[in-house]
Amino acid sequence: MTANKDMLDRLEGVKAQNYSLGQVGDYEIKQLKIFKAVVDCGGFAAAESYLNVGRPTISIHISNLEARLNLVLCKRGRAGFSLTEEGEVIYRMANELFEFLDNFRGTVNSLNSQCTGQLRIALSDRVCLDPQSRFPELIKQYSAYAPNVSLVTQVSSMANIERIILNDEADIGFIPYHRPLEGLNYQHIYSDACYVYVAKGHPLTFMSEEEQAIKVDEFPASHSGVKLHDDLNEQVENMKLAAVSYFYDVRLSLILSGQYIGFLPERYAEDYEKLGLIQAVAKKQRTYTLGVAVAYRKTTQLNKPTELFLQALQKVFDINELSSAPY
Incomplete structure (x- = not known):
């Protein structure tokens, strides 16, 4: 670089005109490659x-490069080919430029082939244990795509999951859908039917389904305590809401006490229902569909760990193209 600077200092007095090169693009790089090849070949x-190109075409490229740089780069004629002082400087700098581009290309390829860093996943209550989420299968597929990425997981409420994704404190969230939030993408993955459950021996269990539908609103109910989507709001607006329990395990405990009733996803409740500990009531009249989605931040460029996770999601759930959840 010192030799280049010395040469440039000597040339500064030779070039009288005030000239600025401006932006260098693909066309100039192509011409520099041809110039380098001519010099390397002698x-x-x-x-x-x-170059597999005729001499007239090569001559045109070199002339265009000289005009673009406002420099005479070489002498050609009966005396043979030789570089001018300016040409020697440009040749050295072109070599440095192409070496840098090669290193840049190699670094990018390495980053793509060996994805590293962290993937931060936040999950709503019990989603990872729901067979429909296929979470273990997702992690297995993701590990094949990104074996060098470490996972950081946490369980949190829907509202907090949305907040930390928006604040770039998490990359992926698994949440029951309850509202579309600006700034997030939602990819639907599965749905579950939800019913009102009561404990064994609860007064509602001794009634017909028609009576249950009439009486269900008279008993204390536990609910999630979050803003409800329209389908759920219609189901609970007349219920006697007496306790807040966001997490299913806590809500189930309140139901098992016999003092409260409450909505639970059918898949979550089925093992307890098989044991005879709880029972769904008014199933035809009191039910709604709970959609579960993978949420991630809207951005023009996802980080590589997140991008690979979404590819794993598409693979496992056989999704041709990611799209907004149909809510």
Whole structure:
């Protein structure tokens, strides 16, 4: 670089005109590659076979490059091919430029082939244990795509999951859908039917389904305590809401006490129902569909760990193209 600077200092007095190169693009880089090939081959004639281009075309490219740089780069004629002082500087700098581009390309390829860093996943209550989420299968597929990425997981409420994704404190969230939030993408993955459950021996269990539908609103109910989507709001607006329990395990405990009733996803409740500990009531009249989605931040460029996770999601759930959840 010192030799280049010395040469440039000597040339500064030679070039009288005030000239600025401006933006360098793909076209100039292509011309520089041709110029480098001519110099490496020792002249225009020898470069013909190397570039697989005729001598007139090579000459045009070199002339255009000289005009673009406002410099005479080489002498060609009966005396043979030789570089000017300016040409020697440009040749050295072109070599440095192409070496840098090669290193840049190699680094990018390495980053793509060996994805590293963290993937931060936040999950709503019990989602990872729901067979419909296929979470273990997702992690297995993701590990094949990104074996060098470490996972950081946490369980949190829907509202907090949305907040930390928006604040770039998490990359992926698994949440029951309850509202579309600006700034997030939601990819639907599965749905579950939800019913009102009561404990064994609860007064509602001794009634017909028609009576249950009439009486269900008279008993204390536990609910999630979050803003409800329209389908759920219609189901609970007349219920006697007496306790807040966001997490299913806590809500189930309140139901098992016999003092409260409450909505639970059918898949979550089925094992307890098989044991005879709880029972769904008014199933035809009191039910709604709970959609579960993978949420991630809207951005023009996802980080590589997140991008690979979404590819794993598409693979496992056989999704051709990611799209907004149909809510």
